[in-house]
Amino acid sequence: MxxxxxxxxxxxxxxxxxxxxxxxxxxxxLDGDRRWMLVDEASGRFLTQRAVAQMSQLSALWNADGGLTLSAAGRTPIDIALPTRDAELRGVTIWRDTLRVPDAGAEAAAWVSEFIGKPTRLVQVPLDRARTxxxxxxxxxxxxxxxxxxxxxxxxxxxxxxxxxxxxxxxxxxxxxxxxxxxxxxxxxxxxxxxxxxxxxxxxxxxxxxxxxxxxxxxxxxxxxxxxxxxxxxxxxxxxxxxxxxxxxxxxxxxxxxxxxxxxxxxx
Structure with a gap:
């Protein structure tokens, strides 16, 4: 069976x-699966473990309200709220797709930039902005x-x-x-x-x-x-x-x- x-x-x-x-x-x-992504601040290009191996040590837990809790060894965890409908949109590129999605804000960006080691933004994709x-x-x-x-x-x-x-x-x-x-x-x-x-x-x-x-x-x-x-x-x-x-x-x-x-x- x-x-x-x-x-x-x-x-x-x-x-x-x-x-x-x-x-x-x-x-x-799956509800909440890969709805968040890190991107290079300057280019909007997506970041993954392929180039940034330490991302494998970045814990990201889905909150009941759709937000995210980020944590890593030696770092104070941060709770990030689900962006609102009027959140700033950021142009991002993932493989051959380009789209505009909500940015999680300056506090989240500061946390992930320090973790990654270069200016980085955290973005989220709502259902109505998903790719094909x-x-x-x-x-x-x-x-x-x-x-x-x-x-x-x-x-x-x-x-x-x-x-x-x-x-x-x-x-x-x-x-x-x-x-x-x-x-x-x-x-x-x-x-x-x-x-x-x-x-x-x-x-x-x-x-x-x-x-x-x-x-x-x-x-x-x-x-x-x-x-x-x-x-x-x-x-x-x-x-x-x-x-x-x-x-x-x-x-x-x-x-x-x-x-x-x-x-x-x-x-x-």
Whole structure:
């Protein structure tokens, strides 16, 4: 029997993940997932662990009112309110997308700038300013917040175990930053799924996930592995035209509630 064995949310793009027991879904995936992002103050270009590895040590917890609590070792935590409708809009760039989204204000900017080590702004994306998903996949009206391309990422537990065996050491699931982890399937079974249901919510499987250098960063310490694992191994046996693939991107059709332990049904 397939079941949902873990749920993870990442309130701040490229910040630490939260392990959850239950969560609701909206048009952009898990409620509160990657709705906040750090950007370079001068250019508006998004910042991630790819270039700023210490972001792996930045904790960002979602507040009940939609705000954010940021904390890091040696730093006093800061509570940041959800920007109001009349908040200043800032032009930002994430991959090939440019958009204008609410800025979290000067106090938040001072805190994140000190943490990053250069002038940085914190921005938030409301539902009515979300991006469309990667062209050529899914439906024209599919939307995404600040995730790279799609609202949700799914990985099978057996797939991680197979990769760990090939690398020769246990790998943390959080290296791959999934939202949904499925237990009970064979390794890489998710590669063949097109539609699934968890609880009362249906999901479309739209695209395999191409992995990058971020997978080599230890989520506990923020240090990069000197042997480039597990990316080096993935490149040996999971390479396709778009890169080394691991996990599947999903879009949820409709809202609802997810809870760890729910059965998973393969519809197609």
């Amino acid at each position: 397939l079941r949902l064995s873990a749920l993870y949310r990442y309130p701040l793009k490229s910040g630490k993940g939260e392990s959850l027991q239950s969560i609701s879904l909206d048009k952009l995936g 998903t990667q062209s050529g996949y899914g439906k024209d009206d599919d939307q995404v917040a600040f995730a790279d391309g799609f609202p949700l990422l799914l990985i099978g537990q057996a797939s991680l175990e197979d990769l760990s065996q090939k690398v020769g050491r246990p790998l943390e699931m959080l290296r791959f930053r999934p939202n949904l982890v499925i237990e009970g399937s064979e390794a890489y079974a998710e590669d063949g799924w097109k539609r699934i249901r968890i609880g009362d919510v249906e999901f479309r499987v739209v695209k395999s996930c191409s992995r990058c250098i971020l997978t080599t960063i230890d989520p506990q310490t923020g240090e990069r592995s000197e042997d480039r694992e597990p990316l080096a191994t993935l490149q040996k046996y999971r390479s396709e035209t778009d890169g080394a693939m691991f996990g599947q991107n999903l879009v949820n059709d409709g809202n609802g509630q997810l809870e760890v332990g729910m059965p998973v049904t393969i519809l197609e």
